[in-house]
Amino acid sequence: MGRWILIGILTLGIAGVGFWGYQEHQEKNAVLIQAENNYQRAFHELSYHMDLMHDKIGTALAMNSREQLSPQMVEIWRLTSEATSNVGQLPLTLMPFNKTEEFLSNIGEFTYRTAVRDLQENPLNDKEVKTLQNLYEQSGDLKDELRNVQHTVLDENLRWMDVQLALATQDEQADNTIVDGFKTVEKKVEGFAESNVDSALTGTSAEEHEYRNLNGEKINKEKATKRGQELLQVKNTDNLTVTDSGKGADVPVYSISYQNGNKHGYLDLTKQGGHPLTLLVNREVQEQKISLNEGLEKAKGYLKQYDFEDMDVFTSNQFDNIGVYSFLYNQNGVRIYSDAIELKVALDNGDLLGMTARNYFMNHKERDIPEPELSIEEAKEKVNPDVQINEEYMAVIDNDVGDEVLVYEFLGVLDNETYRIFINAMDGTEEKVEKLDGTEINFASVSQGRA
């Protein structure tokens, strides 16, 4: 009797476990299919968008009327952005596919620039038409390759989950058709990059260029250690570690770090001239003793101490007990946006917690600032009349295309929102309009208050 009961219970148990296992299996499959479908959608959309883009570039070439060309360029630009987003959703990151993404981004950049330009006044020049022709051919090649991979995927029922696995375990990678297909695509695009060198396609590295403002002698390790000691305010050099940067660095630096209990400091000094690019000190910051305003005075003091001259405060913000300040270089009353330095000051004792001067050393120079051709009154007329202008400055900013331009800068209010508006001081173009916020409801405290 007892035995039968036991057998009964065990049978039930096994049946239960079996059922549970089956359900788990079903659920896992459902999730896998979901993920697979997401990959498939991104992939098929990518091929579709590339195809469409190729067509659009083709029609753009054939177009004669300038009125139609601008919308067409916008359309191509939109497609590049869609295609980039599709690539971003595929599990390709650890596979060299970035040349293709860069190619897409370059097309986007080129079409955007032509789309926003007044093509009536400033039609495509020969070089640009040539570029467009090149792009047409290249996107055609790319499209064909992708369509080819797509065909294989559909024909052989290939799954992206397998790509995922193949990329994770290196050994099988050689066999995976999708991976191979994408490698071929990437190879093709690598070739494009060379043939595009001379065209109107520029890279998007508008803000990234070599460091322009590194004067002074090369320094050696000892000197770097000494300078690091001063900047990090450490007493003995024993705790300091100094390392060289590798060959991938934009500019050769010494990285100096130290650890002292909970306090930890890090500093990048350029080998050329020993200038501080990045400084970070991390420690517990105690209760606030000095105000944001006093912190600003401290920050100004540090700038002076490290020989940065004519720096004007641009923004100041308090994050918990730390004051973060940014400064802009001021050349005869004109603020230069690209020559910026940020500082972090502890509001418990006023110590310097951080400084970053990468932008400053990359861009800073004495500029030839031309006389503005528009008067400030004329510039104001270019601003939306509903905006009430409260403050005005002269400034040099990087515009959309990455050129430095002289502008009038207006701070104004429209419907309780504050805007920063840049008007080109030479031709009156509205270069940029930014809505300034910088504060947000503290969602954490709100939900606490309601709990």
Place this chain on the structure above:
Amino acid sequence: MTYKKMILFIIIFLIAIGLQTTHSAKPAFAFTEQVIQQGAAGEDVIELQARLQYLGYYNGDIDGVFGWGTYWALRNFQYEFGMEIDGLAGAETKEKLASASEYDRNFVMSQINQGTEFTHYGGVDQSKQSESKPDNNKNTANNNTTNDNANAAEPTAVNVPQGYSQNDIQLMANAVNGEARGEQYVGMVAVAAVILNRVESPSFPNSVSGVIFEPRAFTAVADGQIWLTPGETSKEAVLDAINGWDPSGNAIYYFNPNTATSDWIWSRPQIKKIGKHIFAK
């Protein structure tokens, strides 16, 4: 006898005068000594906003963070009262402001603590300035805490870097925590900077979430470690990176040389090593 009385009288008289003068010299405000400037946060800012609103210069929320709205309100006030217009609440400004306006601290603090929407305009009945909550239960439940905190309130807003929300910061902090937990602080800032460099780079998605959730981009996302609760340090590191610090030297890749499975990653030009991670172009 009378001599002693005289002295006593004089002393009392002096004390009385002393009391009087100290009383009248002390303006009726709770401001601390600090010069309040844009970007500041805290109780002084709450009082500043409440007083500016009392006079009708400030129409925004009294949230304790000195943003643009407060800045323009303060400048208008300084303009109307014939002071130097600098947008800083210094000693003179605070005094003028205090004598021109009233500040019902208890009302403001309790409103903030209850989380109700309220205003602090002069000459308007207080009951009309607060949208009282419909469910009374909640209010009575809150009463205890309200009384406890009636003498202090935290700002209800926070400073965020231009163009970012607290949620973006939180998401990045999660990623940084998952990827660089146990690294030194600078290593965390560097990882956060790589995420931002990728957003800027043409070869990666153009948003923070796109970069973080790009399939196979970060191991912490793949194995779910991104959903561990990040510490305050990760958040601070993210803020630093957003504010412009980049100890990675403009890297867009990093890897742990002990666990990296891909040969390709070794072919990237290396910039530097911070902690366990090698940062590369």
